[in-house]
Amino acid sequence: MKTIMRLYRLKKMTELLDKKHNREGFDCGKELLNNYLKTQAGQDIKRKLSACFVLSDGATNDIQGxxxxxxxxxxxxSFPESIQKKLPKSYTSIPTTLLGRLAIDSKYQGKGIGKILLIDALKRSYHISQEIGSFAVVVDPIDEDAEKFYTKYDFIKLPDSKKMFIAIKTLQELFT
Structure with a gap:
């Protein structure tokens, strides 16, 4: 993770998706993720259902991821028993942050951008958790490759679910 943190500091920061970004050319190889960016992300932002952050080429505004x-x-x-024991029983649901989608344009895959975007998302989630309660960042991997990616970065699988999480406490150790 420390190497990735160094890489992250060297790279351009992400920004909120807006009309200047070129969505049409985006192709990550997964139609579900392509279509989301091209047809639904703008509406989700307007409705305050999610925030979409992009890494783009400054000259062309092409979205890299x-x-x-x-x-x-x-x-x-849903949490492992060892974690349930540490949380108050009065909470039937535990507040979390959902990292709903993460995708890299196929022209930029294999260049570390996925790692950079993940670190950006985790760092942003950590900082937000200082103002709004969030116990963990949760992902729901789209396929086996995505599951392997998140496992590599210490995400833990929730029992009886495809969902995975990383505790904010773990992020605190990374970002402070």
Whole structure:
């Protein structure tokens, strides 16, 4: 993770998706993620359902990659027993941040942009958690490759679910 943090500091920061960004040329190889960016992301932003952050080429505004964040909650019973014991029983649902989508245009895949976007999303989530309660960042990997990606960065699989999480406490150790 420390190497990635150094890489992250060297790269351009993400920004909120807006009309200046070229969405039409985006192709990550997964139609669901392509279509989301091209047809739904703008509406989700307007409706305050999610925030979409992009890394783009400054000259052309072509999107190299993107991710979305939104509020979320997970039933207490979904967490591993070892974690359930540490949380108050009065909470039936635990507040979390959902990293809903993360995609890299195929022209930029294999260049570390996925790692950079993940670190950006986790850092942003950590900072937001200082003002709004969030126990963890949760992902729902789209396929096996995505699951392997998140596992590599210490995400833990929720029992009886495809969802994975990383605790804000873990992020605190990275970002402070």
């Amino acid at each position: 993107y991710y979305t964040l939104s509020n979320n909650s997970i039933p207490l019973s």
